[in-house]
Amino acid sequence: MAELEKYEAVWKTAGHGTVSVDAGALARHLKRNGETFRILVYLRDFRELLACFILIPGIIFMGMHLELPWSWYLGVPASLWVAGYILYNRPQRGSETLAGSVVECLDTSIQEVRHQIRLLRSVFWWYLLPLDLSCGAFFLHIGWETRQLGWAAVLFTALLMGLLLGVTWVVWKWNQFAVERELEPRLAELESIRNSIINGDDPVSSAPEKAH
Amino acid sequence: MAPHLPRELDEGMDGKKQEEIFNSWMEAHQAIPIKVARCHERNPEDRADLVQNILLQIWLSIPSFDERCSLSTWIYRVALNTAFRWRRTESRRSIGLMRYEMHHEWSGRDTPSDLELEELYSAIRKLEQTDAAIIMMHLDGMSYREISEVMGMSEKGVGVRLSRARRKLANLLGG
CATH class of the missing domain: 1.10.1740.10 (RNA polymerase sigma factor, region 2, helix turn helix motif)
Structure with missing residues (x-):
């Protein structure tokens, strides 16, 4: 411990480094980039939502223009469902201040990451399945309408269904990969820091380590 | 002030x-x-x-x-x-x-105290993140109450945690 006290004295007397900040430049930078940043965050959060709202008029226009069968319009309720789900589950963005206690900030971060994991883990049920059902119904309907073509119709329908399943699998896998690669390790890291603080709060649970 | x-x-x-x-x-x-x-x-x-x-x-x-x-x-x-x-x-x-x-x-690190300071930082970096944070605030002379306000834990918890972290740090520094 005497050695430690020597280092503690060094801590108090030594220079830890200096940082000079051009606050004016920082302010100008934030002002200049603030709007762009807000738009980027908005677009990131709402890109699926925007896609849905662009898709709906597109579906209606194409359906009317190309005189497509009724099953084509199943894409409208499917897109509305996805958009509604995204809106309902959109993360609550509070103020981005980090001035709360460490435990409070960790709790907020953990909540955000868990929310994101839950959304991506269930992406098949709320995103892929509704869109697949509408697309699949349309493909099968087209196949039924062209059944007089025989095997060609069967093969074409099978090809479209296979393509749909392939795309679904890739999108699903991509989302699960993001969860496993980024979000779950991040959650574990945040929970570990939080548990470390909370366990440190409890002298009983920290007793075994004290014995080391 | x-x-x-x-x-x-x-x-x-x-x-x-x-x-x-x-x-x-x-x-x-x-x-x-x-x-x-x-x-x-x-x-x-x-x-x-x-x-x-x-x-x-x-x-x-x-x-x-x-x-x-x-x-x-x-x-x-x-x-x-x-x-x-x-x-x-x-x-x-x-x-x-x-x-x-x-x-x-x-700042340059060419004085003996700078080298010792770097040794101290290096040892602190080997601690758990929470222990490192508590040690750092303790070295800066913050009270248990102030540390507990930053971390969101009780003052008693800070005390327990700090004494454990100091022992670990002393071991790392060869004391």
């Missing part, structure tokens, strides 16, 4: 005032972001990125300072929260935008 944010600036703060406050705060407490970054990151580039990230967060959080705790406690909170949430890749991406607009200079 640390410069404080005047009440009337809590809302609708203009850029010029914010700049003045930021400058005065940094003049008084610029060591905190540096210490947090040095305890958190070994690599100088990552460390510089983290310092910039902390400074950015301090700037953005200025309007939320309500004087319910001391300024140093508040800056420690923002700095530690930024460090705990910080991820290298994200930081590089965001800070890259202002790399040329912020200047940082590290």
Whole structure:
């Protein structure tokens, strides 16, 4: 411990480094980039939502223009469902201040990451399945309408269904990969820091380590 | 006495005032972001990125300072929260935008005390992140109450944690 006290004295007397900040430049930078940043965050959060709202008029226009069968319009309720789900589950963005206690900030971060994991883990049920059902119904309907073509119709329908399943699998896998690669390790890291603080709060649970 | 944010600036703060406050705060407490970054990151580039990230967060959080705790406690909170949430890749991406607009200079480390200080930092970096944070604030002379305010744990917990962390640190430093 005497050695430690020597280092503690060094801590108090030594220079830890200096940082000079051009606050004016920082302010100008934030002002200049603030709007762009807000738009980027908005677009990131709402890109699926925007896609849905662009898709709906597109579906209606194409359906009317190309005189497509009724099953084509199943894409409208499917897109509305996805958009509604995204809106309902959109993360609550509070103020981005980090001035709360460490435990409070960790709790907020953990909540955000868990929310994101839950959304991506269930992406098949709320995103892929509704869109697949509408697309699949349309493909099968087209196949039924062209059944007089025989095997060609069967093969074409099978090809479209296979393509749909392939795309679904890739999108699903991509989302699960993001969860496993980024979000779950991040959650574990945040929970570990939080548990470390909370366990440190409890002298009983920290007793075994004290014995080391 | 640390410069404080005047009440009337809590809302609708203009850029010029914010700049003045930021400058005065940094003049008084610029060591905190540096210490947090040095305890958190070994690599100088990552460390510089983290310092910039902390400074950015301090700037953005200025309007939320309500004087319910001391300024140093508040800056420690923002700095530690930024460090705990910080991820290298994200930081590089965001800070890259202002790399040329912020200047940082590290003091030289060629005196014996600087070398000892670096040894101390190196040992602190080997501790658990929470222990490192508590040790750092203790070395800065903060009371158990102030540390508990930053961390969100009880004063008793801080005491237990600190004595354990000090033992670990003493072992790491060969004491």
